[in-house]
Structure formats: C-alpha cells, structure tokens
Amino acid sequence: EVNAKIANASLSQETENKTIKSEHVVRVIGGNITTYKDEPEWIKSLDDFRTWKIIEYDEICPIFDLLDSKLRKEVLEALGQRILA
Structure with missing residues (x-):
C-alpha cells in the first residue's frame, strides 16, 4: 500500500x-x-x-558492517581501507 x-x-x-x-x-x-x-x-x-x-538518509552505515568481524577484516585486507570508509 x-x-x-x-x-x-x-x-x-x-x-x-x-x-x-x-x-x-x-x-x-x-x-x-x-x-x-x-x-x-x-x-x-x-x-x-x-x-x-530518495528523500532523506538516516543513520547511514557501510554494508560491510553487516559482516562478522573476521570477514570484515578479510575484506579490508583484500580491498583496502578506502572501501570500508
């Protein structure tokens, strides 16, 4: 609706x-x-x-925050800090 x-x-x-x-x-x-x-x-x-x-953004967080800390660390090592910023 x-x-x-x-x-x-x-x-x-x-x-x-x-x-x-x-x-x-x-x-x-x-x-x-x-x-x-x-x-x-x-x-x-x-x-x-x-x-x-989109009319507004509220509480934007990186999609990588959904990953567990181990996987997030692996992504950081593979892609670099700029992708997580």
Whole structure:
C-alpha cells in the first residue's frame, strides 16, 4: 500500500483595495512527475519502484558492517581501507 499526497492551492483575496495573492509550489518527489496534476494517476505511477526518489538518509552505515568481524577484516585486507570508509 502506498500513502502519498500532493497538493496545490492558489488564493486571491481583496482587502481594502489591496489584492493579496498566494501561491503554493508543488514539489513532486518520485513517480511520474508529468502526471502530478492527476493525483490518482501519479499515485499509480509509484507502483514502479524505479521511479522512486530518495528523500532523506538516516543513520547511514557501510554494508560491510553487516559482516562478522573476521570477514570484515578479510575484506579490508583484500580491498583496502578506502572501501570500508
């Protein structure tokens, strides 16, 4: 299940002979960005994971941290320190 939301709004208000205009910019991240005005179509475009975009990174750790210490040491010796940094 995908939960996604896009919004776009425009507001114009006249107050004491002054016009106040406000526009909201839509920033679409991932999916087929050409379909963002058709929300159901854009949400459907998220079914294809290849159109997803990374929105943030949190607690990045090297994939080599998943190895046990002995195997990690062997990788370090074979490939060098720069690969583990």
